[in-house]
Amino acid sequence: MKPSKGKNCYLSMRSKDFEWLRFKATELMSLASDTPITREKTNRWHSICYPVFNEFRQLFYHKNDRCLTAERLDALRIHDRAWAIWFGDCGSLVKNHVILNTHIWGESGTKVIHEYFDIMDYQPAIIRQRNNFRVKLGEEGSLKFWKLVTPTLDPFFNLQKSRTNIELR
Helix, strand or coil: CCCCCCCCCCCEEEECCHHHHHHHHHHCHHHEEEEEEEECCCEEEEECCCHHHHHHHHHHEECCEECCCHHHHHHHCCCHHHHHHHHHHHEEEECCEEEEECHHHHHHHHHHHHHHHHHCCCCCEEEEECCEEEEECCHHHHHHHHHHHHHHHCCCCHHHHHCCCCCCC
16 A cells, blocks of 8 residues: 555555464564554554565556466465465365455456466366355365465464364375
């Protein structure tokens, strides 16, 4: 986000789950404001305004619209933590299938995500839930994804894992 009178963007996150927000905030401590977490109707975290956030905005926005490319997704491949945070923010595990909420990227961005996971052989499908776009990974793809993200999410997601019947092989 860019302040109305500022020249540099900042990062802002919110979550109803205070522990999840705090988990993510520890990863970004060096970028945080003096009082980064506030409790309002929801919990919020704010960074300081930095020029680097302008660069990130240019990577994911075009004329104030979100824009996603396969190259941007590929940059995440080497960052298991990025996939884990994405799952933690808007993913679910339902009947051995990872489902990622992709509605903020619209239909075109969801197609890019689908194509990306298809190249990785995660057997993706685009589905709609409550009229919002999602990408659902196949069982084997979900297993690969889950093995990738759980080391980062542990111990935070031990409860989540205990509620699933996915078998880590």
